[in-house]
Amino acid sequence: xxxxxxxxxxxxxxxxxxxxxxxxxxxxxxxxxxxxxxxxxxxxxxxxxxxxxxxxxxxxxxxxxxxxxxxxxxxxxxxxxxxxxxxxxxxxxxxxxxxxxxxxxxxxxxxxxxxxxxxxxxxxxxxxxxxx
Amino acid sequence: xxxxxxxxxxxxxxxxxxxxxxxxxxxxxxxxxxxxxxxxxxxxxxxxxxxxxxxxxxxxxxxxxxxxxxxxxxxxxxxxxxxxxxxxxxxxxxxxxxxxxxxxxxxxxxxxxxxxxxxxxxxxxxxxxxxxxxxxxxxxxxxxxxxxxxxxxxxxxxxxxxxxxxxxxxxxxxxxxxxxxxxxxxxxxxxxxxxxxxxxxxxxxxxxxxxxxxxxxxxxxxxxxxxxxxxxxxxxxxxxxxxxxxxxxxxxxxxxxxxxxxxxxxxxxxxxxxxxxxxxxxxxxxxxxxxxxxxxxxxxxxxxxxxxxxxxxxxxxxxxxxxxxxxxxxxxxxxxxxxxxxxxxxxxxxxxxxxxxxxxxxxxxxxxxxxxxxxxxxxxxxxxxxxxxxxxxxxxxxxxxxxxxxxxxxxxxxxxxxxxxxxxxxxxxxxxxxxxxxxxxxxxxxxxxxxxxxxxxxxxxxxxxxxxxxxxxxxxxxxxxxxxxxxxxxxxxxxxxxxxxxxxxxxxxxxxxxxxxxxxxxxxxxxxxxxxxxxxxxxxxx
Numbered sequence: 076x077x078x079x080x081x082x083x084x085x086x087x088x089x090x091x092x093x094x095x096x097x098x099x100x101x102x103x104x105x106x107x108x109x110x111x112x113x114x115x116x117x118x119x120x121x122x123x124x125x126x127x128x129x130x131x132x133x134x135x136x137x138x139x140x141x142x143x144x145x146x147x148x149x150x151x152x153x154x155x156x157x158x159x160x161x162x163x164x165x166x167x168x169x170x171x172x173x174x175x176x177x178x179x180x181x182x183x184x185x186x187x188x189x190x191x192x193x194x195x196x197x198x199x200x201x202x203x204x205x206x207x
Numbered sequence: 208x209x210x211x212x213x214x215x216x217x218x219x220x221x222x223x224x225x226x227x228x229x230x231x232x233x234x235x236x237x238x239x240x241x242x243x244x245x246x247x248x249x250x251x252x253x254x255x256x257x258x259x260x261x262x263x264x265x266x267x268x269x270x271x272x273x274x275x276x277x278x279x280x281x282x283x284x285x286x287x288x289x290x291x292x293x294x295x296x297x298x299x300x301x302x303x304x305x306x307x308x309x310x311x312x313x314x315x316x317x318x319x320x321x322x323x324x325x326x327x328x329x330x331x332x333x334x335x336x337x338x339x340x341x342x343x344x345x346x347x348x349x350x351x352x353x354x355x356x357x358x359x360x361x362x363x364x365x366x367x368x369x370x371x372x373x374x375x376x377x378x379x380x381x382x383x384x385x386x387x388x389x390x391x392x393x394x395x396x397x398x399x400x401x402x403x404x405x406x407x408x409x410x411x412x413x414x415x416x417x418x419x420x421x422x423x424x425x426x427x428x429x430x431x432x433x434x435x436x437x438x439x440x441x442x443x444x445x446x447x448x449x450x451x452x453x454x455x456x457x458x459x460x461x462x463x464x465x466x467x468x469x470x471x472x473x474x475x476x477x478x479x480x481x482x483x484x485x486x487x488x489x490x491x492x493x494x495x496x497x498x499x500x501x502x503x504x505x506x507x508x509x510x511x512x513x514x515x516x517x518x519x520x521x522x523x524x525x526x527x528x529x530x531x532x533x534x535x536x537x538x539x540x541x542x543x544x545x546x547x548x549x550x551x552x553x554x555x556x557x558x559x560x561x562x563x564x565x566x567x568x569x570x571x572x573x574x575x576x577x578x579x580x581x582x583x584x585x586x587x588x589x590x591x592x593x594x595x596x597x598x599x600x601x602x603x604x605x606x607x608x609x610x611x612x613x614x615x616x617x618x619x620x621x622x623x624x625x626x627x628x629x630x631x632x633x634x635x636x637x638x639x640x641x642x643x644x645x646x647x648x649x650x651x652x653x654x655x656x657x658x659x660x661x662x663x664x665x666x667x668x669x670x671x672x673x674x675x676x677x678x679x680x681x682x683x684x685x686x687x688x689x690x691x692x693x694x695x696x697x698x699x700x701x702x703x704x705x706x707x708x709x710x711x712x713x714x715x716x717x718x719x720x721x722x723x724x725x726x727x728x729x730x731x732x733x734x735x736x737x738x739x740x741x742x743x744x745x746x747x748x749x
Contacts, residue, residue, distance in 0.1 A: 089309070089321070090309035090310060090312070090313045090315070090321055090322070090325055090399075091325075091398070092309075092397050092399045092400070093398060094398055094438075095396075095438045095525075095638075095641050097749075098638045098642070098748075098749035099439075099642050099645045101749040102642040103645075103646075113749055114747075116400075116745060117313070117321075119320075119321070141325060141329050142564065142565075142674060143324040143325050143328060145324075146323065146324030170562065170564075172563055172669075174671075190529055190562060191528065191530065191658065193649050194645075194649060195649075
């Protein structure tokens with residue numbers, strides 16, 4: 076039996092349109108053998124969660140460049156808890172100052188990847204932590 | 208080292224240099240190179256200020272006119288933005304470059320669900336004319352020109368700018384605004400799109416047509432290769448895509464029965480200075496030349512000034528790093544030097560804290576000082592096109608021109624820029640290159656100081672521009688008050704008229720001016736278009 080591929084939903088929540096990072100990481104994860112679904116721009120947190128359920132993914136990744144990562148992650152983690160989806164691995168990337176990392180960790184965001192993080196690091200993190 | 212690929216031999220000797228656009232650089236250049244490429248002074252260069260303007264738009268370059276400095280500014284409430292505008296002007300800045308927050312850029316009012324967490328964050332929040340009246344209070348609108356970084360709702364914001372100026376007693380004929388207004392590049396590279404490609408391009412045509420008749424000092428469109436470059440394309444592609452986008456807008460207006468000659472002189476460009484310094488300078492020289500030549504060939508434009516590739520050359524955001532952020536101060540200075548050597552008319556620089564936050568006051572001022580040092584201290588104003596005539600630079604400029612033309616032919620083959628964007632062809636190309644570049648950066652093929660080489664040392668602490676949640680609360684409260692106080696009947700009537708004009712394919716600009724005068728909100732006007740045009744569906748290519 077072949078092993079099921081890790082499934083990742085990569086979301087761009089909110090109104091930020093800078094998607095170079097999201098697309099580059101999506102491409103790298105695909106090259107690494109994962110199934111990647113990219114939501115495209117301008118998604119609400121609710122629509123990202125919906126797609127995560129529909130696509131039955133193991134990992135939800137968010138890319139946020141505008142600086143709004145704290146309010147957005149707060150909302151996402153709240154909804155995940157409400158819907159009992161804590162088994163999904165949540166990671167966020169983007170323009171994230173160091174001082175915000177502990178705040179995001181405390182919310183339950185498992186992987187935090189500021190701009191410039193190596194693909195290898197992200198892929199290793201997902202392989203080790205995703206429960207597929 | 209840096210953006211180009213270097214193949215090395217023993218003892219760090221460089222065997223081969225391949226620029227991002229695919230051009231190989233030789234170790235030295237001689238008159239034979241000029242002969243090889245068929246260099247002709249009159250045809251390829253011309254004197255500064257003469258067709259094809261490779262050397263400069265003006266005969267004496269920076270001697271006759273220093274460049275305009277326009278740092279990207281705006282955040283929080285209109286009051287905060289007004290203060291920062293005045294500060295930058297008091298320090299010698301000569302134009303404004305207005306940053307709007309993302310909800311405004313996306314046509315959402317501050318109280319919209321989609322605006323949550325974003326009000327005033329990356330630019331100033333604008334809901335109605337009232338916000339403009341506060342932000343531009345005491346700015347001399349007949350003397351200071353304003354770049355408006357707005358695209359999907361550019362017609363709305365341009366209409367508001369006109370209404371605001373008129374309320375302050377200026378004539379619409381004396382104000383100078385440059386809305387970015389380039390939706391094709393938003394779809395390819397920056398992401399602040401709303402409407403489907405066709406009606407979105409029509410809206411741009413409307414602003415060009417309207418400005419031609421009513422706003423003679425406004426530049427209705429600033430075609431941005433800049434953001435496509437930031438998204439990953441090569442310098443040659445940046446210029447080729449920008450020119451093809453400009454042609455798409457020209458074609459839209461020409462189809463309405465006008466001659467390109469009547470309006471194209473008000474086009475401007477926003478291009479990127481990040482990259483290899485020689486490739487950058489050659490890129491700008493080739494771009495000026497191609498624009499002038501192609502406007503003549505394609506559209507029969509004769510008027511000399513209408514052939515000028517005017518614009519802002521600046522930024523360099525993707526060159527800035529989070530690691531060792533103080534290095535970005537030096538990077539910025541070299542990017543500014545490249546812009547000056549290229550003959551940039553107007554410039555802006557990404558600040559050293561760009562990878563962390565929108566610029567603090569200190570960082571923005573430092574960028575302004577960088578420009579001032581170049582022009583006032585070290586001699587960049589002394590003579591025009593100082594690299595002109597260099598065997599190397601002239602060869603490279605010509606090779607760059609060929610690469611740009613090659614990329615344009617690829618777009619022509621898939622049916623032009625509107626088609627190439629609608630099908631996702633350009634997006635696919637840009638995404639692929641962004642990935643290849645990132646991979647080279649990560650495996651060290653491309654050197655980035657402080658990132659993959661010379662990484663020792665402790666990063667400086669960057670002072671962060673603080674986001675104040677109070678701004679959003681205040682903005683929403685004010686919007687609520689506005690909706691009670693304004694003449695809601697007049698708002699309703701003007702919005703209805705706008706809807707009719709949008710549906711009937713009339714020019715929407717006069718209707719937007721009328722709506723904005725009655726304090727209709729950005730969201731209300733944008734939603735009229737959402738109802739009539741629908742929304743763009745992204746192909747999601749990566």
